[in-house]
Amino acid sequence: MISEKQYHCDAQFTQNDMVDMDFTDHTFENCSFSNCRFSELRMAGTAFISCVFETCEFVVTEIQNVSFNDTLFDACKLLGINFTNCNDFGFSPRFKACLMKTVVFNNKNLKSMPFESCEIVDCDFTESDLRDADFSNSFFKGTRFHQCDLRKADFRTARGYEINPITNKIVQARFTLPEAQSFLLFLGIDLGP
Template sequence: MSQEFYHDQVFKNIDYTQQPFSKGEYDNCTFVNCTFEAVYLSTTTFLECTFDTCNMTNAKVKSTSFNEVDFINCKLLGVDFSLCNDFLFSATFQDCILELASFAELTIKQTTFRSSTMHRVDFTRTNLENSVFDDCDLTEAIFEHTNLEKADLSSAYNYTIDPTQNQLKKAKFSRKEIHGLLTNYDIKISS
């Protein structure tokens, strides 16, 4: 069965929980206000695509390719990006809800997360070198054996990162949120 190829198309207001999603390759396509909740996107390739105001809660992304993809104002609860095809994986996330998502063991250097809610996101053994967390809420995000070298978390907040369990060389943090690096030491910091 051959897969479809879509180029330079805009898909608007489609609820893929009510109609089938066509697997294939999407090149320079835009999805606006679409619902992919628990939809199987497995083995689909998205190249230079934009997802704008889409609900992708619990979307199934095993072996899915995301290459130069922008997620804007999307709901990505529970998406397990760790199952994606990690070859050339590159994405940006702007104003997204990424709660309970996982990027475990991916190499996603230079990824930008901007103004996003990232509660309980799993970054275990993820390579986030040179990545940016701009104005992101990282409440209960998991950083274990994570490479954050040269990452910019200077405007991120509510994170807990153990410097003895992660690579932090030349990473940027704000003075106001520095307590997130000291939580495991059970010390009190006065203002």
């Protein structure tokens, strides 16, 4: 369980249900969380620095002014999370093999951020900086990219994305066929027989 002290370093938390915990203004540095539940929890002013979340659940977790600096989410479930109000200073989460559903990243600097082997469903990246982002082996469904900077982003092994090349910057972004054919729908082009 989380102790009363505000600063936690090199701690390991395993199979904890964090629902009733108060994380307000706590700092976690080089900590690991494994199989923990953060469902319907409210965090404010919490800082996670060089932390790892492995097979954790974040379901409708409120994260107000929370810092995620060099923090890895590995095989986590993130449902209904809004990263828009997170602390921008040092914001650098990494996502690997996560289920991300109805997650919002509006107006966030996600430059060079990895979203590797993730399932990204009904998420929103409106007006986000995704230059050099890595979406290797990720699957998209119903996810919105609008007014995004996707220059040099890697979608080569991603599937299911729908990106409007008119309302997003895609210069030097990397795509492969047949997935890149989705651009044609936004251009009003039909390649049917």
